[in-house]
Amino acid sequence: MSTAAVTRSAAPPRVDGVAAYAPGRPPSLWWAVGGWIAVPFLTAALARDRFILTTLAAAAVQGLFAVGWVLLAVTGQPSLGHALPYGAGAYAAAFVARRAGLHGGDLGGWVPVVLTAAAAIAGGCFGGLQGRLTRRLAPAFVAVVTLATVEAARSLATMWTVPVLRGSGDTDTAIPLPTFPNDDRAAAWLAAAAFASGVLVVAALVRSRTGVALRAAAGGERDAEALGFDAPRLRLFAFIAAGTIAGIAGALAAQLSGHASPLMLSWQASLFAPAAALIGGAATVAGPAAAAYAGAGAAQFFEIPAAVQLLVFAGVLVAAGLRDPQHLFGPAFSWNPRPAERTGDPRPGRSRPIVPWEDA
Amino acid sequence: MKNPGDGAAPLLRLDGVRVRAEGAWPVREFTIGVAPGEALGVLGPRSSGKTALLDVVSGFLRPERGRIALCGEDITGWAPHRIARAGVARSFQTPPFLDGTMIDDAVVAAAIGRGFSARRTRDAVALGLAITGLAPKRYRTGAALEPPEQRLLTLARVAAAEPRLALIDEPLAGLAPEAAGLVVSALRRLHQIGTALIVTAHDAASLRVVCSRVVVMRDGRVVGPHA
Numbered sequence: 001m002s003t004a005a006v007t008r009s010a011a012p013p014r015v016d017g018v019a020a021y022a023p024g025r026p027p028s029l030w031w032a033v034g035g036w037i038a039v040p041f042l043t044a045a046l047a048r049d050r051f052i053l054t055t056l057a058a059a060a061v062q063g064l065f066a067v068g069w070v071l072l073a074v075t076g077q078p079s080l081g082h083a084l085p086y087g088a089g090a091y092a093a094a095f096v097a098r099r100a101g102l103h104g105g106d107l108g109g110w111v112p113v114v115l116t117a118a119a120a121i122a123g124g125c126f127g128g129l130q131g132r133l134t135r136r137l138a139p140a141f142v143a144v145v146t147l148a149t150v151e152a153a154r155s156l157a158t159m160w161t162v163p164v165l166r167g168s169g170d171t172d173t174a175i176p177l178p179t180f181p182n183d184d185r186a187a188a189w190l191a192a193a194a195f196a197s198g199v200l201v202v203a204a205l206v207r208s209r210t211g212v213a214l215r216a217a218a219g220g221e222r223d224a225e226a227l228g229f230d231a232p233r234l235r236l237f238a239f240i241a242a243g244t245i246a247g248i249a250g251a252l253a254a255q256l257s258g259h260a261s262p263l264m265l266s267w268q269a270s271l272f273a274p275a276a277a278l279i280g281g282a283a284t285v286a287g288p289a290a291a292a293y294a295g296a297g298a299a300q301f302f303e304i305p306a307a308v309q310l311l312v313f314a315g316v317l318v319a320a321g322l323r324d325p326q327h328l329f330g331p332a333f334s335w336n337p338r339p340a341e342r343t344g345d346p347r348p349g350r351s352r353p354i355v356p357w358e359d360a
Numbered sequence: 361m362k363n364p365g366d367g368a369a370p371l372l373r374l375d376g377v378r379v380r381a382e383g384a385w386p387v388r389e390f391t392i393g394v395a396p397g398e399a400l401g402v403l404g405p406r407s408s409g410k411t412a413l414l415d416v417v418s419g420f421l422r423p424e425r426g427r428i429a430l431c432g433e434d435i436t437g438w439a440p441h442r443i444a445r446a447g448v449a450r451s452f453q454t455p456p457f458l459d460g461t462m463i464d465d466a467v468v469a470a471a472i473g474r475g476f477s478a479r480r481t482r483d484a485v486a487l488g489l490a491i492t493g494l495a496p497k498r499y500r501t502g503a504a505l506e507p508p509e510q511r512l513l514t515l516a517r518v519a520a521a522e523p524r525l526a527l528i529d530e531p532l533a534g535l536a537p538e539a540a541g542l543v544v545s546a547l548r549r550l551h552q553i554g555t556a557l558i559v560t561a562h563d564a565a566s567l568r569v570v571c572s573r574v575v576v577m578r579d580g581r582v583v584g585p586h587a
Contacts, residue, residue, distance in 0.1 A: 209472050215461070216469045223456040226418060227517065228444035228473030283460070 032286040033203045040192035040293065044185070052301075053184040059297030060191035061253045062272065064198040066292030068245030069273035073282045074206055075238040076218030078139050081130060081146030082246055083269035084153050085123035089247030090260035091157060092122030094175040103178055112180040116251045123247015124240045126153075131239025135232050136221075147270060154265035174259040187256055194252055195293065198245055203285040205241070214238055268306045271313035272296075278320045369432060371396045371556050372417065372525055377426030379416050379580075386412030388580040390426070394525065399557040401571030403564050409580035410560035411453065414527040417558070418450040419443040431524070445475055449523035453530040455510040458502030463494060463513060466502065470517035488520030491549045493542070508539035515546045519555075526550060528559045532566050544569050 040060045047053050065086055072079045093115035096102070102111050130149055134142040158173060181187050205211055216224045217234040224231040254260040263269070273288075276295055280287030299309055370393035379387040386409045394400050402410050415421040417428060419440035428436045435443055444450065449470075458466050467488050471481040489495040492512040497504065505513060511531055518526045531547065532540045547570045551557055561567045567574050575582050 209478075212465065212469050212472045215465070216473065219456050219458065219461070222420065222440075222452065224473075225420075225440035226444055226450040226452070227470050228441050228475065228521070229469075230439070230441045 030203070032284070033199060033289075036286045036290045036293070037196035037199050039290075040195050041189075044188035044192050047185075047188065050184050053188045055297055055300040057184070057187040057191040057256055058253070058300045059293050060188070060195035061249050061256065062296030063195045063289050063293035064191075064252070065246055065249035065269075066273040066276040067195075067198050067202050067285065067289045068242040068249070069277055070202050070206065070282070070285050070288050071214070071238045071242040071245075073274075073277050073288075074211065074214045074218060075235050076139055077131075077134065077235060077238065078143045078274060079130065079134075079146040079239075079242075080143045080270050080274060081148070081150035082242065082273045083265050084130060084146070084150040085127040085243035085246040086250040086253075086269060087150070087153060087157065087260070087262075087265035088126040088243075089119030089123040089250030090254035090264050091160075091175065091250075092247070093119045093251040093254050094177040094260040097177040098175065111178055112255060115177065115255065116248055119247045119251030119254075120244050121247070123250060124244040127239045127241075127243015127246065128236065130243070131236040134239075135236060150265055150270050151267075154262050157262040157265055174261040176259050177254055179258040180255040191252060191256070194248065195289070198249075199285060199289045202245070206285055263306070266306070266310075268310040268313065271310065271317060275313035275316040278316055369396075370394060370429075371398070371431060372558075373427075373429040374417070375427045375429075377416060377423045377428060379412055379421050380424050381412065381421055386421075386580050387416055387423075390416075390581065392575070392582060394556055394558060396524070397551075397554050397556055398573065399551045399559065399571040401564075401567035401574035402558060402560045402577055403562070403567060403574055404560075404577035405562070408577045410577055411529055412580070413577070414450065414529050414558065414560065417443075417525075418448055418527055441473075444473060444521070447474075447521075447524035448527065449518040449521040449525070450527045451514040451518050451529060451531070453533055455514050458510075458513065461502050462498075463489075463500055463502060463505070463516075464498040466513060467494075467498075467516050467520045470520040471522075474521045474523075476522075484520045484522050487522070487553075488516040488518075491519045491553070492516040492546045506539075508535055508542055511535065511539075511543050512546055515543070515550065519550050519553075523555060525556045525558065528557060530560055530562075532561055532563065540566060 040056065040063070043056050044053070047056060065082070069079070069082050072082070096115055096118045097111070102114070107114060130146050133149065134145050137145060160175075181190060206214070213229050213234055214237075216227055216229050217231040217238075221231045224234075250260075250264060253264065272295075273292070276292035277288040279295070280289070280291030282288065298304070372394040374390050374392050377387055377390040378385065386407075388409075390409075390413065392400075402413060404410050412421060416423055419435075419438050419442070422437055426436070427434060430443075430446055430448065433446075435446065438446075440450075464485065467485045468481060470488070471484040474484075476484055486495075489498055492515050494509065494512055494516050497509070502510065502513065515528070515531070518528070528547065531543050535543060544566060547557065547559065551570060557570070559567060559571060564574065573585070575585055577583065
């Protein structure tokens with residue numbers, strides 16, 4: 001290599017008379033994101049059977065729940081307690097509905113919006129709590145502490161339903177809240193819209209400048225700080241954003257089913273999101289979203305017992321850990337678990353330098 | 361000792377800086393200045409305090425006593441990310457784990473971390489890749505790079521931040537002479553575009569190629585200029 005002079009200027013730098021630009025960057029994967037958000041709408045439009053419509057709605061809500069976890073994966077935080085903001089959202093919606101005595105037609109029909117907003121706030125707060133607790137922890141300890149928080153919350157949720165705490169003789173563990181929407185087809189469309197919005201928001205965030213910062217925060221705190229990023233704050237932001245999305249998913253799940261229950265804080269719910277990310281590919285947004293949608297839909301359609309689902313999710317995590325433990329709990333857990341060499345795009349007219357967010 | 365940083369407006373000024381870390385004093389009563397555009401080499405044996413000096417300037421170690429000023433502004437006790445945004449770039453002796461990250465993305469992160477706009481980021485990334493010669497590999501992942509190229513990638517990130525001062529820790533450690541030549545060339549280009557450097561090394565010969573002034577550290581103190 002020569003020591004040819006390089007100068008700062010507005011024009012592209014040149015070394016030895018040759019423009020220092022490579023042929024082009026790999027093609028964008030927005031088509032994958034677009035394709036997957038179209039699937040729930042198509043299936044909702046084509047489905048005729050009530051059971052299928054209910055299944056599709058549940059699958060879309062679970063997909064929304066799982067896609068928020070991608071933000072944690074991007075920042076290298078393998079949370080095993082993503083069910084905490086999910087359950088918190090469901091319980092917040094139930095709590096608000098119960099305390100305010102709200103019913104379906106109250107507030108001019110805005111009850112679902114109010115409940116979902118309350119759930120989003122609760123999800124963000126509980127996500128933030130997890131982020132605060134794990135602020136300076138190594139990835140393996142993030143997994144342990146977040147799992148502990150969701151287990152603690154499940155115990156509290158179960159205790160909330162016993163008579164001494166709730167002041168009633170009802171021993172049912174579920175907390176009822178107004179069902180919305182009452183029509184199965186509308187429910188499938190609503191869930192599909194929520195899922196699509198979640199995928200688009202997360203994909204846009206990951207591809208944005210903030211996404212670059214979030215990925216940098218996953219690569220080690222010292223390195224991120226040396227680049228100018230406030231890594232602990234970025235990680236906390238990821239927990240709050242992921243928690244908000246999970247909270248909304250929890251409120252939707254509770255309103256579709258008409259109740260919030262401690263099952264929403266179960267191990268099965270906790271392991272679902274990371275398992276979907278590992279199956280779909282944690283380096284992408286569309287992959288985990290697709291895996292979660294397909295997995296939840298299959299589980300609902302075939303009525304797979306919760307214990308069997310938990311076994312499958314645990315098996316996925318164990319297999320991933322045995323395959324490459326560093327990438328399960330290491331800083332690159334989130335971003336490209338299996339590095340694949342990407343080559344330049346040979347298409348003509350792509351020779352100018354492109355920054356990632358421009359491709360979107 | 362004649363010190364170019366002792367002028368009216370030094371880029372970086374350390375006055376009586378003393379640092380305690382892990383029960384030891386890696387930097388004691390350290391006073392030095394770096395002029396704008398100057399390349400300062402810091403030579404010394406292992407555990408002489410070279411890395412600690414870079415850590416204290418970049419904010420990873422907090423001085424117990426003394427003052428650090430960048431362009432006349434007191435930056436003592438600032439968080440590392442704030443110092444980086446003020447124009448002090450830092451590379452570590454061990455390159456970051458970027459096996460799964462595209463080289464282009466890794467360099468873009470450095471420019472965004474500095475707070476550049478999209479347009480300026482594009483130019484800064486092109487500059488960083490041109491200085492290090494990594495432009496042909498910009499769309500490959502870090503896993504595709506040889507160890508010397510990984511050092512070049514860290515320098516590309518430093519260059520893309522367009523810093524006023526770059527702190528380069530042991531850039532040549534463990535490299536074969538030919539590979540070291542590539543890194544030295546990149547360092548010289550970085551210096552040519554007006555970036556002030558503080559480079560640490562064990563080997564005086566490699567520092568002399570890049571640096572206009574070389575000081576020797578021992579037990580956390582400057583013991584004099586290198587002859």
